Amino acid sequence: xxxxxxxxxxxxxxxxxxxxxxxxxxxxxxxxxxxxxxxxxxxxxxxxxxxxxxxxxxxxxxxxxxxxxxxxxxxxxxxxxxxxxxxxxxxxxxxxxxxxxxxxxxxxxxxxxxxxxxxxxxxxxxxxxxxxxxxxxxxxxxxxxxxxxxxxxxxxxxxxxxxxxxxxxxxxxxxxxxxxxxxxxxxxxxxxxxxxxxxxxxxxxxxxxxxxxxxxxxxxxxxxxxxxxxxxxxxxxxxxxxxxxxxxxxxxxxxxxxxxxxxxxxxxxxxxxxxxxxxxxxxxxxxxxxxxxxxxxxxxxxxxxxxxxxxxxxxxxxxxxxxxxxxxxxxxxxxxxxxxxxxxxxxxxxxxxxxxxxxxxxxxxxxxxxxxxxxxxxxxxxxxxxxxxxxxxxxxxxxxxxxxxxxxxxxxxxxxxxxxxxxxxxxxxxxxxxxxxxxxxxxxxxxxxxxxxxxxxxxxxxxxxxxxxxxxx
Amino acid sequence: xxxxxxxxxxxxxxxxxxxxxxxxxxxxxxxxxxxxxxxxxxxxxxxxxxxxxxxxxxxxxxxxxxxxxxxxxxxxxxxxxxxxxxxxxxxxxxxxxxxxxxxxxxxxxxxxxxxxxxxxxxxxxxxxxxxxxxxxxxxxxxxxxxxxxxxxxxxxxxxxxxxxxxxxxxxxxxxxxxxxxxxxxxxxxxxxxxxx
Numbered sequence: 001x002x003x004x005x006x007x008x009x010x011x012x013x014x015x016x017x018x019x020x021x022x023x024x025x026x027x028x029x030x031x032x033x034x035x036x037x038x039x040x041x042x043x044x045x046x047x048x049x050x051x052x053x054x055x056x057x058x059x060x061x062x063x064x065x066x067x068x069x070x071x072x073x074x075x076x077x078x079x080x081x082x083x084x085x086x087x088x089x090x091x092x093x094x095x096x097x098x099x100x101x102x103x104x105x106x107x108x109x110x111x112x113x114x115x116x117x118x119x120x121x122x123x124x125x126x127x128x129x130x131x132x133x134x135x136x137x138x139x140x141x142x143x144x145x146x147x148x149x150x151x152x153x154x155x156x157x158x159x160x161x162x163x164x165x166x167x168x169x170x171x172x173x174x175x176x177x178x179x180x181x182x183x184x185x186x187x188x189x190x191x192x193x194x195x196x197x198x199x200x201x202x203x204x205x206x207x208x209x210x211x212x213x214x215x216x217x218x219x220x221x222x223x224x225x226x227x228x229x230x231x232x233x234x235x236x237x238x239x240x241x242x243x244x245x246x247x248x249x250x251x252x253x254x255x256x257x258x259x260x261x262x263x264x265x266x267x268x269x270x271x272x273x274x275x276x277x278x279x280x281x282x283x284x285x286x287x288x289x290x291x292x293x294x295x296x297x298x299x300x301x302x303x304x305x306x307x308x309x310x311x312x313x314x315x316x317x318x319x320x321x322x323x324x325x326x327x328x329x330x331x332x333x334x335x336x337x338x339x340x341x342x343x344x345x346x347x348x349x350x351x352x353x354x355x356x357x358x359x360x361x362x363x364x365x366x367x368x369x370x371x372x373x374x375x376x377x378x379x380x381x382x383x384x385x386x387x388x389x390x391x392x393x394x395x396x397x398x399x400x401x402x403x404x405x406x407x408x409x410x411x412x413x414x415x416x417x418x419x420x421x422x423x424x425x426x427x428x429x430x431x432x433x434x435x436x437x438x439x440x441x442x443x444x445x446x447x448x449x450x451x452x453x454x455x456x457x458x459x460x461x462x463x464x465x466x467x468x469x470x471x472x473x
Numbered sequence: 474x475x476x477x478x479x480x481x482x483x484x485x486x487x488x489x490x491x492x493x494x495x496x497x498x499x500x501x502x503x504x505x506x507x508x509x510x511x512x513x514x515x516x517x518x519x520x521x522x523x524x525x526x527x528x529x530x531x532x533x534x535x536x537x538x539x540x541x542x543x544x545x546x547x548x549x550x551x552x553x554x555x556x557x558x559x560x561x562x563x564x565x566x567x568x569x570x571x572x573x574x575x576x577x578x579x580x581x582x583x584x585x586x587x588x589x590x591x592x593x594x595x596x597x598x599x600x601x602x603x604x605x606x607x608x609x610x611x612x613x614x615x616x617x618x619x620x621x622x623x624x625x626x627x628x629x630x631x632x633x634x635x636x637x638x639x640x641x642x643x644x645x646x647x648x649x650x651x652x653x654x655x656x657x658x659x660x661x662x663x664x665x666x667x668x669x
């Protein structure tokens with residue numbers, strides 16, 4: 001018994017032999033036991049279990065190579081093994097067992113459906129995020145005219161994921177020859193033109209702010225000022241290894257009020273980070289620096305640390321957590337007491353009930369440790385957002401955030417300890433005018449209520465703009 | 474764990490080497506080959522092999538055949554080997570025989586190791602949730618129909634399992650739907666009449 005246990009342990013990692021490969025003769029041939037194996041093989045074959053039948057016939061032949069019935073049985077089973085493995089792979093793939101399907105397609109690749117098996121195995125590997133193993137299989141499938149477009153489509157997705165935008169564009173454009181793939185391939189090809197290892201984007205917007213100086217809703221000495229504004233934003237995103245890996249980002253923003261020059265703003269920021277994983281399953285850590293000027297004078301600078309992680313909970317659902325810490329310094333003496341450290345944490349669940357539709361719900365909490373305790377606060381509240389494609393090339397989104405904010409101490413200047421509720425809602429419509437040009441329209445609403453009436457205000461900011469994004473390399 | 478169970482349960486018959494070979498292959502995850510060895514051992518007269526074949530059929534995704542192996546003639550009596558009872562329960566669960574699975578898992582409890590006991594407890598909780606509401610009439614009818622189909626196909630053991638499930642589920646309904654019918658079918662099955 002001990003020998004058997006040791007043997008079992010030693011062979012624990014042994015690989016199963018090819019069920020249709022050459023049969024090794026048994027050390028002690030026994031035609032009697034061969035007949036029993038053959039009967040078991042016949043029984044398993046009748047039950048539709050070709051793998052077990054093959055194993056039984058092989059054992060029979062190892063004990064009696066002259067058993068013609070066992071040989072015929074093995075040949076009959078092996079003639080169908082690739083076909084059965086392919087059917088098993090399809091079944092497992094439909095059941096969502098990608099790893100099981102990969103093993104089955106691997107076995108099916110020696111048969112007449114080799115390129116179909118390679119295609120489906122490549123797709124399963126792509127879905128598991130194993131692009132390195134998926135790519136050669138998809139290239140093998142691409143050589144078969146029957147699978148050229150399908151394989152090209154997934155090779156395009158892999159190229160897109162790796163940040164190889166030029167390759168992705170070519171592959172996706174080629175796969176659009178298949179009418180069934182065309183709508184997806186064209187959309188993705190458009191995305192490819194806007195992604196890559198170096199992405200430049202620029203947005204110019206114009207709009208109106210109903211309450212530039214955040215004047216309270218109640219009538220009082222402060223009159224509400226509305227104003228037109230124009231803004232431009234430029235972003236440079238560098239990802240030398242594609243979506244997963246290190247990245248650098250720079251952002252510049254310019255905003256000009258038509259009459260209220262005190263809020264004319266220039267800001268620049270830069271960030272460097274590293275992302276591990278992709279799409280719905282990743283982590284990311286980032287350091288960033290921001291600087292903002294108001295009315296052409298230094299206003300605020302901040303170092304920030306940001307981290308986030310997301311895990312896929314199912315085919316359409318993921319959950320994420322994120323943390324941001326900003327070390328803020330306000331330059332003007334009058335604002336110096338706002339300087340301090342701000343922490344924001346959030347957890348959310350993202351659900352994509354159908355293609356190109358995303359619903360996200362989360363809860364956030366924040367702590368602002370300002371230099372003055374009267375300006376320090378805790379806040380928390382829900383966040384809800386919704387995105388969907390309303391028409392081809394037209395995306396609609398709504399984001400809403402509610403924050404209940406409680407300040408640490410009574411503010412002597414207003415004679416009360418503030419407790420605010422801040423509600424932000426923003427609606428956005430984007431229409432792709434061309435591959436790299438997008439028309440944008442947005443409407444932002446902020447409603448803030450406070451225990452102190454002078455901090456209760458409403459503002460509405462409608463904007464229209466145009467954006468250009470280009471992916472390079 | 475199966476190999477230890479096998480080694481401890483072996484009688485010294487000529488089939489032993491095939492049972493041990495099957496256990497080794499089972500441990501290596503080579504289910505099809507393991508099944509062949511257990512089937513050969515059965516044909517050579519092993520009394521233990523049938524239960525191990527049942528466990529292997531569970532691994533091969535053939536739960537109905539596994540139920541037949543466990544509950545058919547020569548199958549291991551419930552309560553003797555906690556690990557086999559656990560595999561038997563898995564077969565029942567995969568064949569949608571939930572009350573069968575629950576009954577077996579209730580007996581697994583402390584007799585098995587902590588891992589199996591934990592999994593058994595989780596499975597029982599899932600079954601309790603499944604059975605927490607009154608079974609739908611369609612469910613009871615489905616089991617009765619499956620009992621009928623399997624009996625017609627000559628699979629008496631399986632037919633008995635489905636009829637027992639129909640009876641158990643019907644008994645959880647206020648109107649006891651299908652209970653009398655299931656009992657009648659079970660009586661006919663016990664009398665050895667193939668068609669129902």
